[in-house]
Amino acid sequence: MNETIDEIHIERARGIGFIALDRPKALNALSTPMIHAIHGALDAWRDDESVHAVVIYSRHGRAFCAGGDVRFLYQSAKAGEREAIDEFFTDEYQLNHAIFTYPKPYIALLNGVVMGGGMGISQGARHTGGLRVVTGSTRMAMPETRIGLFPDVGVSWFLARTPGAIGRYLAATGATIDAADALYAHLADVYMDEDELAALVGTLKQQSFASGGEVVRFIEGEGRPDAGGESELARNRAYIDKHFASGNGAACLKSLESATSGAEHEWAAHVAAELRERSPLSIDVSLELIDRAKTSTMAETLRRDLGLTRATFHHGDVMEGIRARIVDKDNQPKWKVTHVEHVTPEAVLRMFESPWAEAGHPLGHLAD
Template identity: 60%
Template sequence: MSTSASPAVSDEIATHVTNRIGFIELERPKALNALSTGMIRAMHAALDEWREDPEVLAVVVRSRHARALCAGGDIRFMYEAAQRGDQRARDTFFSEEYRLNHAIFTYPKPYIALMNGIVMGGGMGISQGAHRTGGLRVVTQSTQMAMPETRIGLFPDVGASWFLARTPGALGRYLAVTGATIGAADALYAGLADVYIDEQALPALLDTLGREPFERGAEVVACIEREAAAYRVAPAPEDAPLAHARTLIDRHFALPDLARILASLEQERARGGEGAEWAEQTIAVLRERSPLSMAVSLEVVTRAEGSMADVLRVDLDLTRSSFALGDTVEGIRARIIDKDNAPRWRFARIEDVSAADVERMFESPWPANEHPLRELRG
C-alpha cells in the first residue's frame, strides 16, 4: 500500500493518495468544517492534480471528526466582508466555491462522500455531486442533512437546487423553503443519498479501502457498496418521516407560490384531523424564516431544470442580490453574530412579497460574457 501526500494548500484540509484512492479530509473541527476560501482552493487543487493521474482511481471526501462532514460556508467571514463593504472578497469566495461544486459534479472519476454528522449548506455542495460521477453519497445514523439558508435570509445555493428539483414530488420545494433537517432514511427516500453504513463501521471501511487491490474506480465503489450491504437503516426509507409526510408535502408545497402554500396550510390546520398538527408546525417554521428568501428559494428550485452550470451562475447572481437587496446580512446578524433571534426582515409577512420582488432578486449584475462563471459547462 503506497501513500503520498499532496502539497498542502490549507492546514484545514489534508489530502493524500493511499492505495490509488485520493483522500480529501476536512480538518477544521472548531467550525464544524465550515468551508473557508483556503479549504475550497485546497480541495480544488487536489481534484485538479488527480484528474488525469492514472494512479488515482477514485476520490473520497470525509471528515476526521464525527460531529460533521461540513456545516456550510464561513458565514461569519461573509458577514464581516459585508460590514467592510468588501464585495470582492464575497464574490471571490462564492465564485471559487461554485467552481469547486461544478468540478465535483463533472469529475471524470468516482467521487465518494462519507456524509456522517452535520452535512449542511456548503457540505451539500461538496457531497451531492458524487451522484453524477459514478460515485456514492454515503450516510450513517448520525447524518443531519439540510439546506437551512432561509433561516439566515439566504437561499439553497452551491447547486443544491439542481438536486432538490429532482427529488420526488414537492419534497425539494419543501426542503428548500423550510430548511428542514433530515436523517439518513429521509435522505435515501428523497434520492439525496445512495447507500447507508453504520457509523461504527467507517474505520473498518477505510481500512478495507487502504488494503484491497483496485484496478478501476468502479471497483472502489463496488467495495463500498458491498461493505454497506451488511447494514440496514432504521427506519427503512419507506417509513422515514418524509415518506409519512409526503402526501401533505405534495398537497401544499406543489402550489405555485408561497402565499398560496401558506393559505393551504392554514386551511389544513383549520380542518383538524391528522394533518393539522403537521400544518401547525410547518406554519410556525414559515413564520420564522425570511419571507423574501423563502419566495426566492421556491423559485430557485422551480428554475433548476437546466444544467448545473446554469444553476451555479444563477446562484452567484443571487448571492449579490441577497446581500444587497435581501435579508442575508440581517439574518446572519440575528442568528449568528448577536444571536438575539429577532431578525427584522425586509417584508414582515409572506403575503407582502410580490412576484416582482422575487424577479428583481434574479437580475444578474454581469452581462453574460462577463459573468465570473461563464466558462462552466454541463
C-alpha cells in the first residue's frame, strides 16, 4: 500500500508500514484528510500478516505535529457548522483510540514541535508495545489552556499516569517540555540524536525484520534511555508536587503565591504568572479532567473529551482563545471568567455534562 496525498505519504517496506507527515507550512497540524489517511492505513495493516509494525514520522525538522487544525475549527464555529466540529473531533478521537488499541507495535519519531493532536497520534505508542522516540529538538506540550481548551485527544489518560503531580502541572500551565523532561515524565521511551532519525528511517526501509518486537529492539539499540542532560521537571519536582498535588486552579495559585524562599519563590512566581494568562475556566476543567482520568479507561476518556469539546465551543473560552492567540494574534483574550479565583464548581461541572445519552454517544462503540 503506497498512497500520497498533499499532506501525507504512506508506504510499506520490509514488513513495516510507514506514515510520513508532510504539511510543513502548518507544522503538520492534522487536517481531516490526514486523520482519515492515517486511520485508513492502520485499518489496512491491522490484519495484514506481512506488516509487523508501524512507524510514523515527520518529513521536516521543525515539527512532528503541532496539533489539530484549529483555524478550521474556528471558521466552522463562526459559520455555525457544529456538525463539522463534532465530526472532526469524533474522527480524531477514533484515530487516537485505534492507535492506543493497535495490535502491533506503533512507533512514533518525535522531533521538533509535538503538541495537542501530535500528542494524540503518538502517546498511545507505548501501549502497543511500540516506542515514543524523542530528540534534542523535541518540544512537547498540551498548551490548550492558553486558548481556552483542555488537554484532549485522550492525553489526560497519560498525564494522569505521570509521576507525582506532573500531569496536573502540565495540564494547567500548558508548559513545554524537552526530551529529558519527556523521558522523566514517562511521556517518551527512547532518545536519539536529531541527525540520526533520517538514517534510522532509511535503515528500517532497507533491513528485513521478522517481527514487530524485532523492530522495536532494533530501534531501542540505536537510541539510548536518557537525553544526556538534566530534566527541568526532575529539578523542580518537589515544587510541582507541593503546589499542584490537589485542588482547583485557585488553590494551586494560592499555594504558588505563598512561596517565599529564593529558588522556590522564583519558580513559583514564574508559574503563577503563566497561570494568570491562561483561561481560568480551562485551568479548572483541565485539573478536573486529569483527576477523572486516573480511574478511567481510554475509551471513557475520549468520550469525556468529545463532550467537553462541544461544551468549550458552546459556552467555554475556546473561540476567544483562538481569536486572540492564533487569528488576530493580539494576545489579549477576554475570558468569560477573568480570575481563576472566581471560577465556581458549578461552572466546571456544567462543562462535563455530555450532550449525548450513553446509548447514542458518537464514541459509544469504543472499548478498551
